[in-house]
Each structure stands twice: as C-alpha cells, then as structure tokens.
Amino acid sequence: MTFPQFAYKNITRNLRAYLAFYLSSSFAVMIFFMFAMFIFHPALETGYMNNIAKKGMVFAEWVIFVFSILFVLYSVSAFLKTRKSEFGILTIQGASPKQLRLLITLENVFIGLASIVTGIIGGTVLAKLFFTAGSYIVEMEPLELYFPLKALGITIGGVFLPLFVLISQFTLFIIHSEEVVSLLKGSVKPKREPKPSIPFSILGMMFLGGGFGLALFAGIDIGSAVIITVCTVIGTYLFYSQLSVWVLKLLKRNKKFYRKGTNLLWISDLMYRVKDNARLFFIVSIVSAVAFTATGTLATYKSMFTTEDSLYEMEFLSYSSNKDENEQLTYIQQQFEQKNIDYEQSKFKAIETGQGSSNYPVLVLSYKDGMKILPELKTPKLEEGKGGFTLGKQNEKDIQYSKIIRQTYN
Amino acid sequence: MADVLQVQDLNKIYDGKATFQALTNITFNVDKGEFIGVMGPSGSGGKTTLLNLISTIDRPTSGQVIVNGQEPHKLKKGKLAEFRRKELGFVFQDFNLLDTLTVEENIMLPLTLERVDSGEIDKKVQAFTQKLGIDSILNKRTYEISGGQKQRTAIARAIIHQPSLLLADEPTGNLDSKSSKDVMQTLQMINEKDKTTMLMVTHDPSAASYCDRVIFIKDGKLYNEVFKGTNQKVFFQQILDVLSMLGGRFG
Known part of the structure; x- marks a missing residue:
C-alpha cells in the first residue's frame, strides 16, 4: 500500500463522511453557475434586457459568491471535525506534516472537482428551467441554452477551484496548530x-x-x-x-x-x-x-x-434585419379588425444607440418624425448636428435637452 | 545498560478555569529491554498525562524527556514525525485503528508512511502477524473483529517498525479478562523475544504483574516503585498491597 493508495482507500471506504461535504459544495457551485450562465448569456449582451436589471443580477452573483465561500468553508470545517481523531492517529503513527498536507489537499481537490462537475450539470439543468420560467413571466422568447465558456471559466477557474485549494490550506493550518492530544480526543469531545x-x-x-x-x-x-x-x-x-x-x-x-x-x-x-x-x-x-x-x-x-416607458398603448418594434415585417404587421392589423378595435397607427424609423454602459439603449428619430408623434413637445428648433432627449411618456413635462446624442439625420 | 528513556524533573500544569498541576517533578529512567508499568489510583491523575508527555502527544510545562539520546519536544515538526515513525510505537485503550482500512493495512501504515519497499512490507507483516496469531484475519475490516483481535492488531502496528520504545495506555481497559490475559501475554512475549522496551500505563493490577517493575504515581507525584522478583503471583500481591496503601492512606 503506497501513500496515494492509502488516500484513495480512505475516500472510497468512507464515502458517507465525504458525501455531505460533496453535496453541499455541489449546491454552492450549482447556484453560482446558474447565475453566471444568466449573466453571460449572449442574448443579454446585445440589449433586450436593460443594464440595471443585469447589474442587479451581477450583484446577486456577488452575494452568492460571498456566501458560497462561507458555505464551503463551513462544510469543510464540519467535515474535518468528524475526522480529527483520524488525523491524530496518522500524526502519532509518524505521518509528517508534508504527508498530511498532501492527503488533505488531494482529498479536497478531488471532492472539489467532483462537486464542480456535479454543480455545473445541475446548474445547467436549473438554468434551463430558470430561462423557461423567466421567459414565461416576462412574456418573451425563452433564452436559449448556450455553451457558456465565460461562465464555466469563472465558476471553475475564477472561484471554486482556488477556493477548494485555499480552504484545504486553511484547514491544515487549524490542524497543525492543535496538539495531537486534542486531535485524538477531537471526535469524542x-x-x-x-x-x-x-x-x-x-x-x-x-x-x-x-x-x-x-x-x-x-x-x-x-x-x-x-x-x-x-x-x-x-x-x-x-x-x-x-x-x-x-x-x-x-x-x-x-x-x-x-x-x-x-x-x-x-x-x-x-x-x-x-x-x-x-x-x-x-x-x-x-x-x-x-x-x-x-x-x-x-x-x-x-x-x-x-x-x-411606452409612448403608445401598443408598440411594435422591428429591426431592419426582420424579413417578415410586413407579414407581422398585417397580422396585427387583422387582429384589430376582427375584434373591431379602433386604432390609429403611426410608423417611423429610428436608430438604436447606446448611452453609456449603465443605461439601456435609446431610440433616436429624426426631428421631423419626432414633431409628428409628439406635437405637444413644442421643441425649440434644433440646430444642425444637435439632438434632443425625452424621458418618455411619464415624464413628458420635464424634457431635457442635452448634447449627448450627436447624430445627423438625413 | 543504556537508558532508552530518561525522564527528568517533568512538570505539567494545565491552565484553565482552575490551574491544575497534573505532574510534579517526575524523574525516572528505563533501561533497554525493560518492561515498566505505571500505576496509580484510577482517576486521580498523572498516569495518562505522563504517558502523553513521553509519547509527544502533549507538551510538558518544564523538564525533559529523552528517548535514545534525543529530546523529542525540541524537534521541529518534520523531524518529530520522523522521530515518532522510527523510535515510538503506540497502543491505546480504544485501539485507535483506522476503520477505513483492513487489519493488514492498519498494521502496515507506519511502514507506508516511511515509504518502505512493498515486498519488504509484506515480509514484515507476515512475520509479525504470525507471531501475534492474527494472520488469519488480515483482510477483515476493523468492525469485523473482536476487541482482543483489535488490540493485537494495534500491537502489531506498534511494533512492526521495531521502535526503541513501545508505549501502551491502558491496553486492557476495554477488554474482557480472557482477552486481557492474551494481550498481556503477547506484550510480555514481544518484550522477552525482541527485547523491546515498554512502558505501560494501567490501573489493572493483574496486567501490571506482567511488568518487570511498576512505578506508582499519586496526585501527580512519584510515590513508590516495586520490582518483580521471580514469581508473578508474589509480584501481583505486592502491587495490590501498594495500591491498598495508596487508597488507604489517601483515600
């Protein structure tokens, strides 16, 4: 029996003791990974959901990150507590600090890897559910599952693998600072x-x-x-x-x-x-x-x-890449006519533009169209190369003008 | 004869809510090949504390423990591990076997930690387990064997690396009288055949009667010592006398 064989037998024959630690770590990885998958979703990178909501998710991820550390730390220490007498026996049989370190690090990395794999699989399943449920709530197309390279990288390399290694070193510190006599008595206190x-x-x-x-x-x-x-x-x-x-x-x-x-x-x-x-x-x-x-x-x-934020009771927003635009418009008009709903339609072209990383994109339209839609604005005449900014229906009265949008219209 | 173990002016004070002096100025020597018993009224302290200090499980407040010329309490952690691996063997009351391992694996653990060659390990395991009569249970796990078998497994583990000093803490404390007798005879046989130096803490007079000499400790101080003559029964009676004196005078 060599030392690595000993470490292996220790795990495989005492699976129950390791199971709690493994499952709780998997849980932490799972929740973390699910959020990471959401945050780094490619569909969310290009708009659709606004940035404040996304920031909220990033904040939630940070909270989960901090609690994951506490959670894993707690599981490890609870796990090691049950094994104090084992470390006491090993020490007294003459296992060197180096050998103990190797043993604990090996174990932690092994269980860590296993729970990362489990957590990521669980997180993916959960993310699928989350995406479907979320899309149902906000009435949009379900986000598609994707290959989450960034989320994987952050979950594995950025957070959990270092965490398991660091924590195993930390626990070693605890074990080494105790006298063997208290280790031996450890489990029966x-x-x-x-x-x-x-x-x-x-x-x-x-x-x-x-x-x-x-x-x-x-x-x-x-x-x-x-x-x-x-x-x-x-x-x-x-x-x-x-x-x-x-x-x-x-x-x-x-x-x-x-x-x-x-x-x-x-x-x-x-x-x-x-x-x-x-x-x-x-x-x-x-x-x-x-x-x-x-x-x-x-x-x-x-x-x-x-x-x-809508100016109208109903809006239909179509991007220039939408080939079925006419078909869809006709369908909407048919619906109105079938139900005998009186409606007025105004149509204009707009350019979507960002306004810094912290705000959602805005639509920019030409001065002529703008006056047509919102005649009550009574906008002062805009000079060539200047733009105006309105904060939507709710805030009609406080209209601000600024130079943040520099766009020349044809 | 060379002293395998020298204990000089050993003191141990436990700091806590009430400071408690567990050992006071303990001094004695153990010759090579000697089998020493340490006795005292059960519960009234000192025996196990003394053993813990000698076995490097605990640290003395002052005084020296010298094993084969080395002072283990002055060694650094890595060296101390090596010292334990080479010089010391342990037998405990509650066996302290690892239940994830088989009997055989438990016995070879010290050699594994020492990175001894696998073929060598097999030879040694075979030789020692035959001597102790446990070669038929090598592949059993610890929960499948009796208390006596567990203790003999622990003894095999304690002597397989041929330590200079075997330390035993109430080795018969958890055993019935038949198994106790077996275990004590085993220890005596090892002591006689291999000339292994042994120090055993016990409160069982019949177990102590297997020793060459018994040291009595009362309230953390050396009280008396009794040497075995030629007759174990007479020795046993002498031990009982001292114990009753200990109890009678101070109890």
Missing part, C-alpha cells in the same frame, strides 16, 4: 447543551417581524429595501441560532408534553441538531432568498419597464 439566550431570541423575533412588516406595509424604496434586508438577515440568523432552540427548550419545559412517547427523543435530539447546523441553515436560506428575490425582481422590473 462531549457537546454542551445548547443554551439559547432569551434577549437574542426576542431580538430575532423583532428583526424578523420588523423586516417582514416593512416589506408588507411600507413603500419600497432604496432606504427601506436596505433596512428590510438587514433586518431579515439578522433576524434569520437569530431565528436559527437562538429562537428555534428557545422554542424547543420551552417544549422541553412542558413536562406533560415532553415525556409523552417519542417527544422526549426528537425534541432533545433536534435541539442539538438545530444548534449544530444553525449557520448552515442560515447560509442556505440567504442564498436561496437572494436567488429567488433576484429572479422575482427581474420579472417585476421588466414588466414595469414595458408599461411605463
């Missing part, structure tokens, strides 16, 4: 009974209540959004670490209930379980919340954007 703090439990309730209350009844602007987020994050943490244990403790104190049947078993067991896994529950909750909220916000934002 008695657990202290969880003691919830009542003030913190109440505080947690207040934060959660406050957060949800604000979200339900207060108007949403940037300020209240921040308060709501902070409240629910703190509240969620206290909920898992204090409040849930406290509730169980109350149940335990009720002797009539506690001493009936299996109640005694599950309550006392759950108290330890909840306490042990509070941080994990917290991280999973936050990551899922971010993912869902980001998706939801995106959907609402898109629908808000379409109703508020």
Whole structure:
C-alpha cells in the first residue's frame, strides 16, 4: 500500500463522511453557475434586457459568491471535525506534516472537482428551467441554452477551484496548530447543551417581524429595501441560532408534553441538531432568498419597464434585419379588425444607440418624425448636428435637452 | 545498560478555569529491554498525562524527556514525525485503528508512511502477524473483529517498525479478562523475544504483574516503585498491597 493508495482507500471506504461535504459544495457551485450562465448569456449582451436589471443580477452573483465561500468553508470545517481523531492517529503513527498536507489537499481537490462537475450539470439543468420560467413571466422568447465558456471559466477557474485549494490550506493550518492530544480526543469531545439566550431570541423575533412588516406595509424604496434586508438577515440568523432552540427548550419545559412517547427523543435530539447546523441553515436560506428575490425582481422590473416607458398603448418594434415585417404587421392589423378595435397607427424609423454602459439603449428619430408623434413637445428648433432627449411618456413635462446624442439625420 | 528513556524533573500544569498541576517533578529512567508499568489510583491523575508527555502527544510545562539520546519536544515538526515513525510505537485503550482500512493495512501504515519497499512490507507483516496469531484475519475490516483481535492488531502496528520504545495506555481497559490475559501475554512475549522496551500505563493490577517493575504515581507525584522478583503471583500481591496503601492512606 503506497501513500496515494492509502488516500484513495480512505475516500472510497468512507464515502458517507465525504458525501455531505460533496453535496453541499455541489449546491454552492450549482447556484453560482446558474447565475453566471444568466449573466453571460449572449442574448443579454446585445440589449433586450436593460443594464440595471443585469447589474442587479451581477450583484446577486456577488452575494452568492460571498456566501458560497462561507458555505464551503463551513462544510469543510464540519467535515474535518468528524475526522480529527483520524488525523491524530496518522500524526502519532509518524505521518509528517508534508504527508498530511498532501492527503488533505488531494482529498479536497478531488471532492472539489467532483462537486464542480456535479454543480455545473445541475446548474445547467436549473438554468434551463430558470430561462423557461423567466421567459414565461416576462412574456418573451425563452433564452436559449448556450455553451457558456465565460461562465464555466469563472465558476471553475475564477472561484471554486482556488477556493477548494485555499480552504484545504486553511484547514491544515487549524490542524497543525492543535496538539495531537486534542486531535485524538477531537471526535469524542462531549457537546454542551445548547443554551439559547432569551434577549437574542426576542431580538430575532423583532428583526424578523420588523423586516417582514416593512416589506408588507411600507413603500419600497432604496432606504427601506436596505433596512428590510438587514433586518431579515439578522433576524434569520437569530431565528436559527437562538429562537428555534428557545422554542424547543420551552417544549422541553412542558413536562406533560415532553415525556409523552417519542417527544422526549426528537425534541432533545433536534435541539442539538438545530444548534449544530444553525449557520448552515442560515447560509442556505440567504442564498436561496437572494436567488429567488433576484429572479422575482427581474420579472417585476421588466414588466414595469414595458408599461411605463411606452409612448403608445401598443408598440411594435422591428429591426431592419426582420424579413417578415410586413407579414407581422398585417397580422396585427387583422387582429384589430376582427375584434373591431379602433386604432390609429403611426410608423417611423429610428436608430438604436447606446448611452453609456449603465443605461439601456435609446431610440433616436429624426426631428421631423419626432414633431409628428409628439406635437405637444413644442421643441425649440434644433440646430444642425444637435439632438434632443425625452424621458418618455411619464415624464413628458420635464424634457431635457442635452448634447449627448450627436447624430445627423438625413 | 543504556537508558532508552530518561525522564527528568517533568512538570505539567494545565491552565484553565482552575490551574491544575497534573505532574510534579517526575524523574525516572528505563533501561533497554525493560518492561515498566505505571500505576496509580484510577482517576486521580498523572498516569495518562505522563504517558502523553513521553509519547509527544502533549507538551510538558518544564523538564525533559529523552528517548535514545534525543529530546523529542525540541524537534521541529518534520523531524518529530520522523522521530515518532522510527523510535515510538503506540497502543491505546480504544485501539485507535483506522476503520477505513483492513487489519493488514492498519498494521502496515507506519511502514507506508516511511515509504518502505512493498515486498519488504509484506515480509514484515507476515512475520509479525504470525507471531501475534492474527494472520488469519488480515483482510477483515476493523468492525469485523473482536476487541482482543483489535488490540493485537494495534500491537502489531506498534511494533512492526521495531521502535526503541513501545508505549501502551491502558491496553486492557476495554477488554474482557480472557482477552486481557492474551494481550498481556503477547506484550510480555514481544518484550522477552525482541527485547523491546515498554512502558505501560494501567490501573489493572493483574496486567501490571506482567511488568518487570511498576512505578506508582499519586496526585501527580512519584510515590513508590516495586520490582518483580521471580514469581508473578508474589509480584501481583505486592502491587495490590501498594495500591491498598495508596487508597488507604489517601483515600
């Protein structure tokens, strides 16, 4: 038996211990990769969805990134805790620090790679669902699955592979700083009974209540959004670490209930379980919340954007590359006529142009067409080579003129 | 005869909520080939602490431990690993076998870490397991064998690299009396045949009666020592006498 063989046997014969670590890492990779696939989708690079929404997604990805680190770090440390006595035995049998490092690094990279592969497969499936569901919500063509080279690169090379290597070095540091005697005793150290703090439990309730209350009844602007987020994050943490244990403790104190049947078993067991896994529950909750909220916000934002910014009740936008334009127009007109809807049609040509990376593209039309559509604007006469800028229907009254668009019209 | 183990003025103080002096000025020597027992009233400390300090599992507050002329507590981590690999063998109360490995793989672990040639490993495993009577269970996993077999596996692992010093911490603590006797006879046989120097901590007088000499520790201080004459039964009685004195006077 050589040392690498030993490492291999260690993993294959103890799969259950590695399984939890592997699955939780896969979960982190999966969520991260799904968002990366969305952000780097080629269809989104050329417009369609506006940049603010995309920025929101990038922000969500950052949040997921930070929590992924915490998540993987937590899984690794929980995983290593169960194996302390094993490292103690190896040390006492004379395994050198170098050999231990090799063993742990090998294991971490191996499990890391496996969970990256699993996470990416899972993420792709999830992304497909996400794209379909998302397109249903915003009523647009489903985004197509694509070969996500950039997303793959960032997920594998940019984030998770370095993460697994770094974390394994970090855990080695922890192991080396402990005396062998505490390593040997490591796995059998008695657990202290969880003691919830009542003030913190109440505080947690207040934060959660406050957060949800604000979200339900207060108007949403940037300020209240921040308060709501902070409240629910703190509240969620206290909920898992204090409040849930406290509730169980109350149940335990009720002797009539506690001493009936299996109640005694599950309550006392759950108290330890909840306490042990509070941080994990917290991280999973936050990551899922971010993912869902980001998706939801995106959907609402898109629908808000379409109703508020249109000049007309209905718009048909056709690019010059659209060969079926006439056919489609005829179809729309037929629909109107069939349903006896009175309508007025105005048609004009426009040029799409960007206005910096932070804003969505605008349509530029000629002065003549513009006056025809919006006679109430009473625009001052534009000089040759200058343009005007209007912020759409809602903001008709504050029309600003600027020199940001330099376009000469024919 | 050369001293394999020298312990000089060893002190161990545990800092914590209440500072606690576990060992006070312990000094003794162990000759090459000697089989030493360390006893004391169970629970009243010092025995296991002493063993942990000698075995480099824990660090002394002051004093020296010298094994074969080397001071392990002054070695750097890489050197210390090599020291453990070459000079020390361990037998524990709860065996400390790796349950991911088979009996055979557990036994060869120290040689694997030392990167000994595979053919050489096979030869040694065969020789030692035959001697210990466990050559028929080599391919079993640790959960498939009895406590006595586990301890003999641990002993094989502890001596396969022919260490200068074998350290045993309550090796019979988890065993029934039949298995205890087997294990003690095994240790005695190894001590006599291979001239392996041994130090064993125990609170079991019958196990201690297999030793050449027994050191008694009470409240972290050396209390007494008893040498075996020619008769194990007489020795056993002497040990019991000291123990009852220990208990009687201080209990």
